[in-house]
Amino acid sequence: MAIEGVPNNMLAAQVVQYNKPYAFNDIPTPTSLAEYDLLLKVKVASLCHTDGMVSAGDFSTKLPCTASHEGCGEVVAVGSSVKDFNKGDRVMAGIPFHRCGHCPDCLGPEEFHHYCPNLEGHLGVTTQGAFAEYMLCDARESSRIPDQISYETAAPMACAGLTIWGGLVNAGLKAGETMALVGAGGGLGHLGCQFAKAMGLQVVGIDARDPGLDLARSSGADIVIDARIGKEKVVEEVKKVTGQKGVDSTLTISDAPDAAALACAITKMHGTMVQIAQPPQVSVPFHELIFRDIRIQGSLLSPRLKSESIRMLDFVAEHGITVKTNPFFGLKAIPHLVELAHSGKMAGKGVVIVDEDEIRKEKERRGIA
Template identity: 55%
Template sequence: MATKVEGIPSEMTAVQVVEFHKPHQINTVPTPKELGDYDVLLKTAVASLCHTDSMVVEGMFPKGGLPRTASHEGTGTVVQVGAKVKNFKKGDRVMSGIPRNQCQTCFNCKGPDDWHQYCENCEGMIGVFRADGAFADYHVADARTSCKVPDDVSLIDAAPLACAGCTIYRALIVTECKKGDWLAMVGAGGGLGHLGIQMANAQGFKVIAIDARDEALELCRKAGAEHVFDARKGQDEVVKQVKELTGQDGADATINLSEHETAAPLACAVTKMHANMIQVSQPAVVNIPFAELIFRDVRVKGSLVAGQEQSRDMLSMVGKSKIKVETNVFKGLKEVPKMVELAHSGKMKGKAVCVVDESQV
């Protein structure tokens, strides 16, 4: 049974995708009027920009139609909860979960915590399809996928963690690395990579960071990567450097965070035989030489985002290990077009975040 929303303005500002392949529009729209049983209404504090937002603009997630309020990386304070919500109350600081209303009946929903994200029957993904996102004064999240933000994590830092942090944290789990193992990251100097470097260091992995932009290589070092290699030197040279560092075996596992056509082959090539290469980036096609798969038996696995329990663990790690999110802060929803411009320039270090409600941060 729907719960009527009370005590908030009838209209709000929202940044929306109105037409595919066109810039976001800043619109005045109705505020949410009803909540489902497991919905949580948040007064948005911070909303972050993710690469997936550009994929939404380009029409790669057409389900549910337009307009669609953007951003699936949001934080805020609980204003009201649905009838069956038990884990949140008014005033709680929350990091929004991305999935909305998973079916709870398919084999993914009945499987492990991090399988729930693969539900093909969910109502939608906020800011992506069928569900509006966090680039608005208020947004609705699902209590079954969202997390309370610990006191030692700021709402500014927590917003990018809703996707970037949850994604790289799960990828680290999927590598099956243990303390002391060599972990390589291709595309390590971006929003996910600089978090992954710090999380890997916190778990005792030996990190090899690989990227191809000066700004990215600088961010790798700032994030704490001791071994940083420039992919512009070519695959043969990078593989040689990694093998010299690791005793000729290669990395015990590799995470690929780059969409460049050479990234997946490089990620496999620096990985030792019979080990895991985790594909996180989402190019239209992932091209991998057959020799890596067959003659070297590199195991390629895809990885999406963490489940709710893993997300809680990730937030706890961020707070306890003092992991720093590199942010480019913009104030007010009207600044979102500038955020997008910076993100597309190739000069941005870390994540672009929009402070929607300064009083909360």
């Protein structure tokens, strides 16, 4: 079905073979909307660690698949049952796509809804994503972007922001308590440092890369520790600043083989380690887990996904949370972004400015050179 002002075809960066570079294809614009769909004109999309897993075939994604699950844009069409979005709205696309609505997770508490096993897919992971000029998303999972937040900030919030926010929610700490982040200087970690500081927490940032240590420091971490000094010395340093007890909770964002073990070792007895990173194995010595009664909480995206998305975006707007971005202009610049990401030298998040004219105008409106 034709939509006024929307072209019949669009450019998309797609996974067409596992372990091969993205292909740039001219494909039909998705103009057939289900009842709760939004069609967005993509403004900015960003690259995530999970995109590499998709390209490697870890999710057995049906190919071809348009990449990226971190996207945002302007609504150009709405499905027949959509009531809370209108054409022209600025939207952060929710990752889950078409929950079944009748399984135990869908019928249970809101924090379980995004675990629905019968989802039609996850954007850019098992169904079409944001590395394109237009994308479909599910209005029930998506959120309006506050005026104070730029598209360049909003795109990484769709996954990186929500994932680290969800970890903080699951940790359940109160102002004045201490949070450590293992992997504090990455795309998620530097957001976590800012979120935690704005929540009134004392923040210990741990990383093993010089750019990561610098980013954790500039993102507000009170104490920054280089993991390369070794586990025992990291534990000593953490105990020095916590009255010998360890931090109240730790978020593990690094997928290094020993990251989870380090995270548990610096967490106080009876404390909680929230596992966010997705390494092949999560390994913790039994004496940390059992003798010290460490609670390990797995965390995917965020509990109460829709309501927490809105709460997170309002928090970002209120506290001026910023994303350290590495912007690349135009979809065909994606190979250069992937190269930077794989080099290990990227600090923060890599983003693709899809609608260059709109982002230029947005910066002019905000008085940004």
